[in-house]
Amino acid sequence: MPAIDRIRKVTAIVIAHAEYGEADRFVRIFTLENGKLNTLAKGVRKIQSRKAAHLEPFTHSALVLARGQSFWIITQAETLNAFTGIHDDLKKTTDAAYVLELVDKIAGENHPEPGLYRLLLDTLKRIEAASDTFNALHYFEFRFLDTAGFRPELTNCVACKKPIQPEDQYFSVLQGGILCPQCGQMEARSIFAAKDTLRYLRHFQRSAYPEVETINVPENTRMEMQKIMNVYIAAVMEGQLKTPGFQRQIEGVRGRRKYNDIK
Structure with a gap:
């Protein structure tokens, strides 16, 4: 698979998430580049995870996704707008x-x-x-x-x-x-x-x-x-x-x- 198909950089709004396994979360996002995507954030529920705050519902984030066997895996996340208000x-x-x-x-x-x-x-x-x-x-x-x-x-x-x-x-x-x-x-x-x-x-x-x-x-x-x-x-x-x-x-x-x- 070409590298361009294995890595995606997207801007996304987090729609929802659900717990998976002991430390992971499924995260449904709506992206500018690819529409709606179902993704997996590994280890995001661990205390030391730095990605969790960037993947809350309503959050507007810049994400890097890597192609997994069944889902896109969120490898990097940066908040653009947390909508704290x-x-x-x-x-x-x-x-x-x-x-x-x-x-x-x-x-x-x-x-x-x-x-x-x-x-x-x-x-x-x-x-x-x-x-x-x-x-x-x-x-x-x-x-x-x-x-x-x-x-x-x-x-x-x-x-x-x-x-x-x-x-x-x-x-x-x-x-x-x-x-x-x-x-x-x-x-x-x-x-x-x-x-x-x-x-x-x-x-x-x-x-x-x-x-x-x-x-x-x-x-x-x-x-x-x-x-x-x-x-x-x-x-x-x-x-x-x-x-x-x-x-x-x-x-x-x-x-x-x-x-x-x-x-």
Whole structure:
């Protein structure tokens, strides 16, 4: 095997890891150069290991990989961005885990996807920097859906194809978009979408990040947006995701704290 095929230098974001044997770890990474890779970090759980800190989830690292019999072996690792602001905040940790879970579901192994890689890296930076991660997460969700080929239709009714008017509507998970009031009432599982909710959904779908970064979405609109996006993304990913449940628990705790502070 030529040397060029036995050694790879990659920049990677760590998606997850799992213990293997007494001292090793399997590490799943998403690389700029080769897409998703399943790798093995030998001896990384030993106290004296210098690689462990570079291979934590969310970490952006420069890695050297050597071809093993079954897996790429991580021989060198250097942190480019540890995202400590994410690790030190439970809410940001669950939000980042949600983003990684989605990317993990669609990223192909040994298939470079530089656009998705840059979106993931940019989103982690935005989550770390934000005092409120709502806008960063929903901007990511729309770009993610575009990449995965599930862009929701928000301009015309997905049933009758008529242009949507500025009034309360419904969202069809089954048909992947907005239903007008007449068609929405005929689909039992459609989700109510207030006029303002649709307006914000469209804004997040159409706009560049600087245009949504600082907008203040009202609380009731946030709740409707989250419901629609969570149900739709779970449907197109063909199964309930793990992380949204943790996100709701953290939001619930924060909400109770705010209420107690007011009393």
